[in-house]
Amino acid sequence: MDGDVQTYGSFPSDGEGYAGRIDVVTGPTGRRRWPEHVKAAIVLETYHDGASVADIARRHDISPPQLHAWRRAARDGLLPMPDEEALAFLPVSISGAAGDPPDGRSGPLTLEMGDIRIHVPPTFDATHLSRVIAAVRGAS
Incomplete structure (x- = not known):
């Protein structure tokens, strides 16, 4: 995906020739976009008996406050939940x-x-x- 590539460069302002160093970094940019059906599935996991929000967040590599925000969105009707x-x-x-x-x-x-x-x-x-x-x- 185009959003997964970051390009950094340093170019000298005087003269021609060597343009300097260019680094191409691939991978997540630190901000991921989760499809709504994936968010809903993760939120549903938190409704099971004995489930810990922190454990589920850790398993999916997200922060517990982010998962709490998704749960709040589901409660407020902003996140469509399957099989309500x-x-x-x-x-x-x-x-x-x-x-x-x-x-x-x-x-x-x-x-x-x-x-x-x-x-x-x-x-x-x-x-x-x-x-x-x-x-x-x-x-x-």
């Missing part, structure tokens, strides 16, 4: 026996959305569950 409906919260009600089974494992989860009931086993992948919820919402 999957990020919405479901109303939760607890019924039946409370607490975890005695062996320390989590029990199954039952989601009710209108007249639809989804039984989720404890080992079900959370990412896949968000796709299932989005599909159910889209179909209803």
Whole structure:
């Protein structure tokens, strides 16, 4: 890309001949432009349980304040986020026996959305569950 090349030169003002030294530096210029879909994907990573903004920023080689700015833009509607409906919260009600089974494992989860009931086993992948919820919402 043309924006990735910097050219520096020093030229003497008197006389002809040797023009001096010219350095061509290639690579990032210190200021990167991120496509919106990439920003949105990085912001979505920060919404996962146990995610640290600092760790995610370090993994993607950006500063934590920059990632916080992208999160703020997403909250304000300035950064289009994919699958926003999957990020919405479901109303939760607890019924039946409370607490975890005695062996320390989590029990199954039952989601009710209108007249639809989804039984989720404890080992079900959370990412896949968000796709299932989005599909159910889209179909209803």
